Amino acid sequence: MGADATARSSSTTSSEVVRAVLANGRTTGIGSLPHRDARVAARFALDAMGLPAIPTLPKRSPAEGMIAQAVVGIDGIAIGQYGSIAVDARRIDPARPVATDLQHDAFAGFRAFLAEAATARASGSNALDAVKWQLVGPVTLGTALLRAGVPERIAFDVAAQAVRAHVQALLGAVDRALPGCAQVVFLDEPSMGEVNEPGFPLAPDTAIDLVSGALAAIEHRAVAGVHCCGDADWAALISAGPRVLGVPAHARVEASAGYLHDFLGRGGVIAWGVVPTDGPIPLSAERPWRRLTDLWCRLVQRGCDQVQLRQQCVVSPECGLGMHSAPVAERVHRLVAEVGRRVHDQATATRFVLGA
Numbered sequence: 001m002g003a004d005a006t007a008r009s010s011s012t013t014s015s016e017v018v019r020a021v022l023a024n025g026r027t028t029g030i031g032s033l034p035h036r037d038a039r040v041a042a043r044f045a046l047d048a049m050g051l052p053a054i055p056t057l058p059k060r061s062p063a064e065g066m067i068a069q070a071v072v073g074i075d076g077i078a079i080g081q082y083g084s085i086a087v088d089a090r091r092i093d094p095a096r097p098v099a100t101d102l103q104h105d106a107f108a109g110f111r112a113f114l115a116e117a118a119t120a121r122a123s124g125s126n127a128l129d130a131v132k133w134q135l136v137g138p139v140t141l142g143t144a145l146l147r148a149g150v151p152e153r154i155a156f157d158v159a160a161q162a163v164r165a166h167v168q169a170l171l172g173a174v175d176r177a178l179p180g181c182a183q184v185v186f187l188d189e190p191s192m193g194e195v196n197e198p199g200f201p202l203a204p205d206t207a208i209d210l211v212s213g214a215l216a217a218i219e220h221r222a223v224a225g226v227h228c229c230g231d232a233d234w235a236a237l238i239s240a241g242p243r244v245l246g247v248p249a250h251a252r253v254e255a256s257a258g259y260l261h262d263f264l265g266r267g268g269v270i271a272w273g274v275v276p277t278d279g280p281i282p283l284s285a286e287r288p289w290r291r292l293t294d295l296w297c298r299l300v301q302r303g304c305d306q307v308q309l310r311q312q313c314v315v316s317p318e319c320g321l322g323m324h325s326a327p328v329a330e331r332v333h334r335l336v337a338e339v340g341r342r343v344h345d346q347a348t349a350t351r352f353v354l355g356a
Helices: 003-021 038-048 066-070 105-123 138-148 152-177 190-194 204-219 234-239 251-265 286-301 306-311 326-354
Strands: 077-079 085-087 130-136 182-188 223-227 244-248 269-275 313-317
Touching: 003 130, 003 182, 038 105, 038 326, 066 105, 066 130, 066 138, 066 152, 085 138, 105 130, 105 152, 130 138, 130 152, 138 152, 138 190, 138 204, 152 182, 152 204, 182 204, 182 244, 204 223, 204 234, 223 269, 234 244, 234 251, 244 251, 251 269, 251 286, 251 306, 269 286, 269 326, 286 306, 286 326, 306 313, 306 326, 313 326
Parallel strands: 130 182, 182 223, 223 244, 244 269, 269 313
Antiparallel strands: 077 085
């Protein structure tokens, strides 16, 4: 198959996955869970989420921290007992291949999930048409490497190399454990919220190019998305080319309505962070649901399509839950599930009214 045909086939497959599993309020997770038992965390993800998200488990091991996991295999960087990073700058070479050791403690949660999912699939207790997982993106990883002592001239090249290597290794691991299961892969880029601030080590265009290159490494085998917990330049993230955009359901997102309208018009999907994770957790779904629908109303007033907002969306917590407790994680995902049901009901009603 020629390159053009391969690209068309990949695009078609990606579009099919988007329509089949990323729509109408399906629920998923973001990043970490607080469980210390990897098998318990895996079963929770499989049971609590419509699109199960493979979790990281930083309470189980500091090696599963976002940055600690990402530096596995980079020659010249070692992970300390408590997740600290030690850098030997003389040994770091961005041209040197990064060996992703999937048996490392940093990927114990990943391995446990695949084992539990494969067992559930074989027993017929879970059809599991798709899974979602997340990895730190090159801008955030490069910023962390820079702060850890990696020279600025190579920090982001090393980060890009590591992200590409880990992405390919993890994609392959899921394919082997769960043949035929679609994959949705998010790059976690909290540092993109700082890209326009004075003193940020990268120009905005360079940061966008780094994210775009990492997304391209995912796209030929999976649906590629990008997530930023805080405020971000959503126009910049959209221009990097994700199929899915993780956005907190905050009123300040309203200012980016035009960019979101164009993104949805091209078939993009928004993963709305509907339940806050950085403050008091609501007791019911009423407040998260009202906040989401109020935001949608304002976005429609600014030109977004109300049908696309409801049908081209999944819902999740705002960010990871690794620093909370297991009961809190359970409550958050119950609320997410309730919001997801309401979105699904509205999306279904809209299709019925429109005769779709």
